[in-house]
Amino acid sequence: MDAAGLERGFVVLVVVLAAALAGVTVAPTSAEAAPTPDAGADLPDDYAFDPVTESGVATVGDQSFDSVQRAVDAADPDETVVLRGRFEERVTVNTSGVTITSAPDAQAVIDGGGEGDVLTINGSNVTVRDLWIRNSGLDTSTNDAGIWVDAPNVTVTDSRVTQITFGIWVDGVDDAHLRNNTIVGREKVIPRSYRGNGIQLWKTEGTLVEKNRITDARDGIYYSWASEVTARGNALWDLRYGVHYMYSDSSRLVNNTAVDNDVGYALMLSEEIAVVNNTAANNTGTSGHGILLKRIDYSTVRGNTIAGNQRGIYSLNSVGNEITDNLLLGNRIGFHLTAGTREERVVGNSFVGNARHVQAVTSDLHVWNDSDGGNYWSDANTADLDDDGVSELRHRPSGLVEKLVRENPAAAVFTNSPAFRALGKAEQTLPVVDAPGIVDYHPLERSPHDWRHHYERDTDD
Amino acid sequence: MTDSESPETDGGVADETAVRLPTRGRDGSALQQVGTVTRLEYALSIRNRWAFALTGLFASLAVLVVALGGQGGVVRSDAVVVSLVELSALLLPLVALVYGYDAIVGNDEAGWLGVLFALPVPRSRVVVGTYVGRLAVFAGAVVAGFGIGGLWLASTGRLTAAYLGLVGAAVLGGGAFLALSLLVSTLAAEKTHALGGTLLLWVWLALVHDLVSVGLIAADVVGPDWLPVFVLANPVTVFRVLALQAVPTVTGGMADVLVGSGLTTPVLVGALVVWIVSPVWLSSRLVARRSV
Numbered sequence: 098m099d100a101a102g103l104e105r106g107f108v109v110l111v112v113v114l115a116a117a118l119a120g121v122t123v124a125p126t127s128a129e130a131a132p133t134p135d136a137g138a139d140l141p142d143d144y145a146f147d148p149v150t151e152s153g154v155a156t157v158g159d160q161s162f163d164s165v166q167r168a169v170d171a172a173d174p175d176e177t178v179v180l181r182g183r184f185e186e187r188v189t190v191n192t193s194g195v196t197i198t199s200a201p202d203a204q205a206v207i208d209g210g211g212e213g214d215v216l217t218i219n220g221s222n223v224t225v226r227d228l229w230i231r232n233s234g235l236d237t238s239t240n241d242a243g244i245w246v247d248a249p250n251v252t253v254t255d256s257r258v259t260q261i262t263f264g265i266w267v268d269g270v271d272d273a274h275l276r277n278n279t280i281v282g283r284e285k286v287i288p289r290s291y292r293g294n295g296i297q298l299w300k301t302e303g304t305l306v307e308k309n310r311i312t313d314a315r316d317g318i319y320y321s322w323a324s325e326v327t328a329r330g331n332a333l334w335d336l337r338y339g340v341h342y343m344y345s346d347s348s349r350l351v352n353n354t355a356v357d358n359d360v361g362y363a364l365m366l367s368e369e370i371a372v373v374n375n376t377a378a379n380n381t382g383t384s385g386h387g388i389l390l391k392r393i394d395y396s397t398v399r400g401n402t403i404a405g406n407q408r409g410i411y412s413l414n415s416v417g418n419e420i421t422d423n424l425l426l427g428n429r430i431g432f433h434l435t436a437g438t439r440e441e442r443v444v445g446n447s448f449v450g451n452a453r454h455v456q457a458v459t460s461d462l463h464v465w466n467d468s469d470g471g472n473y474w475s476d477a478n479t480a481d482l483d484d485d486g487v488s489e490l491r492h493r494p495s496g497l498v499e500k501l502v503r504e505n506p507a508a509a510v511f512t513n514s515p516a517f518r519a520l521g522k523a524e525q526t527l528p529v530v531d532a533p534g535i536v537d538y539h540p541l542e543r544s545p546h547d548w549r550h551h552y553e554r555d556t557d558d
Numbered sequence: 559m560t561d562s563e564s565p566e567t568d569g570g571v572a573d574e575t576a577v578r579l580p581t582r583g584r585d586g587s588a589l590q591q592v593g594t595v596t597r598l599e600y601a602l603s604i605r606n607r608w609a610f611a612l613t614g615l616f617a618s619l620a621v622l623v624v625a626l627g628g629q630g631g632v633v634r635s636d637a638v639v640v641s642l643v644e645l646s647a648l649l650l651p652l653v654a655l656v657y658g659y660d661a662i663v664g665n666d667e668a669g670w671l672g673v674l675f676a677l678p679v680p681r682s683r684v685v686v687g688t689y690v691g692r693l694a695v696f697a698g699a700v701v702a703g704f705g706i707g708g709l710w711l712a713s714t715g716r717l718t719a720a721y722l723g724l725v726g727a728a729v730l731g732g733g734a735f736l737a738l739s740l741l742v743s744t745l746a747a748e749k750t751h752a753l754g755g756t757l758l759l760w761v762w763l764a765l766v767h768d769l770v771s772v773g774l775i776a777a778d779v780v781g782p783d784w785l786p787v788f789v790l791a792n793p794v795t796v797f798r799v800l801a802l803q804a805v806p807t808v809t810g811g812m813a814d815v816l817v818g819s820g821l822t823t824p825v826l827v828g829a830l831v832v833w834i835v836s837p838v839w840l841s842s843r844l845v846a847r848r849s850v
Binding site for chain 2: 100103104107108110111114115117118121122511
């Protein structure tokens with residue numbers, strides 16, 4: 098091609114490519130949002146229950162009453178009161194060992210008329226099964242509750258508690274069993290601190306809270322001076338805190354799911370607790386933590402899935418905790434460590450796709466590995482020379498550069514630049530640069546978690 | 559080429575005579591004179607193959623990044639944009655500075671500048687025309703080169719506005735780096751001085767400036783309010799921030815970092831325009847001091 102041809106050819110090349118680029122952009126393209134991990138269970142936005150209108154009949158043995166209160170008063174210990182239809186009253190059960198339940202073919206509802214507690218249980222060994230308790234008082238200062246449990250060994254199971262301030266209040270009595278209940282607070286009461294808690298455990302020991310569904314309350318399950326309580330398989334959503342511990346030692350949280358709350362599990366001022374195999378997803382409210390550890394000592398946080406929260410784990414002034422085998426996925430900050438948290442053992446966790454894996458406010462160097470392995474870091478440079486699944490290159494998730502950015506957040510404008518990449522590399526490989534922060538001397542080569550399936554929704558389309 | 563098509567050439571020395579010198583003299587308007595020098599500079603850059611070398615370089619860079627970005631099966635377009643920006647932040651200023659360093663001093667040593675300055679055209683217009691001609695080639699190469707990568711990205715259905723923003727930022731940024739090299743070229747007495755000067759400039763822009771900026775802020779020499787000033791003081795940083803501001807922070811962008819810093823798109827674009835106009839204007843003034 099001659100010179101003039103080349104001159105024109107270059108112009109044509111540029112114009113054609115620019116036009117093509119503009120053309121394909123104008124044509125609709127699927128804008129790719131940042132993928133968010135999908136760890137939430139499918140939880141309903143609203144519960145719609147069919148109202149019960151037929152007038153109530155309570156049966157004890159062969160006697161019938163039009164009031165639950167009179168039926169319960171008439172019942173001997175260990176007798177069963179069978180309800181059918183709608184009762185508008187507030188009931189106090191003083192007889193031990195009675196069972197109150199709906200007739201098998203009819204849902205019974207007790208409506209408290211918006212005042213005080215709806216059902217008060219003063220007799221031990223009472224069982225409430227398959228009832229619908231609704232419409233307690235609205236006053237948090239008098240602790241208006243759907244079910245007020247004031248005797249040991251009470252069981253509440255398969256029931257609904259709706260339109261309440263507090264759902265079920267266990268008031269200083271032991272061995273309550275709360276199983277498979279649905280507790281729905283008053284969504285219209287705003288802010289959430291004006292509501293009561295779904296389940297309130299006060300000074301109780303040996304209580305079991307299992308497979309309940311709690312939403313639209315203040316806190317899902319609130320512990321105060323409770324100990325040796327097991328909460329298992331509960332679903333907690335649209336709450337302030339899913340679970341809230343205060344001064345409650347030696348309790349266990351297992352297999353619970355907390356989604357769309359301010360804080361999934363807000364654990365405070367307690368010792369020797371176990372938080373195992375729970376899910377905390379999309380807890381992005383004002384404070385926005387998956388698991389908050391505030392002055393939690395000598396406790397275990399193991400095998401939890403913590404995805405899409407503002408902060409995955411927020412550890413504040415907590416000492417001697419075992420934080421192992423958790424998956425921290427797609428949080429803004431994976432693990433935020435601050436205010437004198439120390440002596441923590443952090444091993445076997447996977448840090449994947451967090452905007453920042455670790456934020457550490459500390460003046461010490463924290464070592465996050467055992468002799469045979471540390472954690473998996475999705476952005477670590479690993480080199481496994483002896484093929485044992487453990488990298489021989491140390492990883493510094495939080496060091497000099499992170500400290501800079503923490504103190505001057507806007508400095509992040511510069512810290513992706515090539516010069517800072519070089520500084521970060523130097524910090525990874527030169528042991529001379531040992532600034533305070535977090536170090537993992539034995540990062541794992543492969544993630545011990547199957548985190549990819551949380552993103553499957555995004556790759557399907 | 560045949561003789562009948564181009565009567566002004568004799569087929570033997572076409573390369574020399576096909577280049578038309580500005581001949582309109584005082585009659586031509588400033589725009590026409592600049593335009594003529596621009597066409598001249600453009601034609602020279604095509605003929606010495608700079609245009610195609612640059613296009614090839616940018617195309618291979620973009621294609622490489624898109625190819626690597628698609629290794630996991632799904633092309634992550636944000637990751638492609640971020641990687642391309644980080645690579646461009648090093649390469650784009652280097653290429654622009656190397657391409658532009660001889661614009662004045664090189665032509666001077668070759669004697670070509672003497673020919674141009676002998677014409678009845680003000681020196682400043684020759685300088686501006688030279689710059690615009692090279693800018694046209696450079697911008698064309700950026701658009702064509704990154705365009706090829708963009709089209710490939712589009713063929714996987716993952717072309718986003720962020721990629722187009724990157725191309726625009728690269729054109730503006732390249733213009734700024736080219737303007738700086740023009741200034742160095744105007745000031746330098748010898749070609750080697752110009753080359754050394756542009757390389758030093760590159761080390762400052764691409765590496766040192768950011769470290770010094772954060773160092774000053776971190777050491778509390780100046781407050782964090784100075785951060786936008788430090789950003790605007792370096793065209794490479796302005797280019798990076800401009801290209802990355804649409805990308806979510808989670809995937810390596812700066813969408814959240816910049817909130818409240820006052821570094822909006824118009825401010826950043828304006829800064830790059832200033833980085834283009836002021837070195838060119840300075841060059842057009844200072845060229846009068848050269849003895850050709």
